[in-house]
Amino acid sequence: MNVVIIEDEKLAADALADIVAKLRPDTKILSSPGSIMEAVKWLELNQESDLIFCDIHLSDGNSFEIFRKVDVKCPVIFTTAYNQYAIEAFKVNSIDYLLKPIMAEDVAKALKKYESLQQRNLTKGYGDLQEIMQQSQPKQLGARNRFLVKKGQALITVPGEEAACFLAEEGVVFLFTFEGKRFIINQTLDQLEAQLDDRKFFRVNRKFIINIEAVEEIVPYFKGRLSLKVKPPLEMELVVSTYRANAFKQWLDL
The missing domain is CATH 3.40.50.2300 (Response regulator)
Known part of the structure; x- marks a missing residue:
């Protein structure tokens, strides 16, 4: 071939x-x-x-x-x-x-x-x-505009514009709002990535999807990587890999 x-x-x-x-x-x-x-x-x-x-x-x-x-x-x-x-x-x-x-x-x-x-x-x-x-082409689905999440024993919906980021941690996926609220969402990051509007959301790494409105500052990191400051602030270092850095900058500039 x-x-x-x-x-x-x-x-x-x-x-x-x-x-x-x-x-x-x-x-x-x-x-x-x-x-x-x-x-x-x-x-x-x-x-x-x-x-x-x-x-x-x-x-x-x-x-x-x-x-x-x-x-x-x-x-x-x-x-x-x-x-x-x-x-x-x-x-x-x-x-x-x-x-x-x-x-x-x-x-x-x-x-x-x-x-x-x-x-x-x-x-x-x-x-x-x-x-x-x-x-053989897959049918295209519209972007998600709301998310069903757990709040205690109840279920509520979060509008898409309120979702700042999604984080996968120890087998659980969390949705963080711009107000700093955290909810469990019953989907994987792979499933979410396929459903989100990728003009607004970017898969930074295997554990994290970010809303473009949540990106506050980008700092060059060693070996071509990028360190992100986001809102709401997260208790973890968020780094874009060398492999994803160019795609991330292009996404921000669309």
């Missing part, structure tokens, strides 16, 4: 290439363009790729521009820190959409999906593959 990785962060491109190589040792990485211009130039001259992994936010703009300039025939798996582009991504030969940080198990599922679609398409034309891909 010939794969192209379009990614402007070398560490991220190398990490993804390593994951793919471990999952499919016979894979050949043909190229790793880091910008729209580089990707367009490469794809215009080379059409032998079987699959493309493509980050949406590149150094010179939105990568959907690539597919407006070049008639790409192979399927695409998009990678990004934001899920609001999912619908547009699925209009561009996309068979999957992976949110960063990318995990090996997510890539494995995406590759299996690609192989399944290829197998189903052995006796069909490319137009039929497009139809199959469209049928």
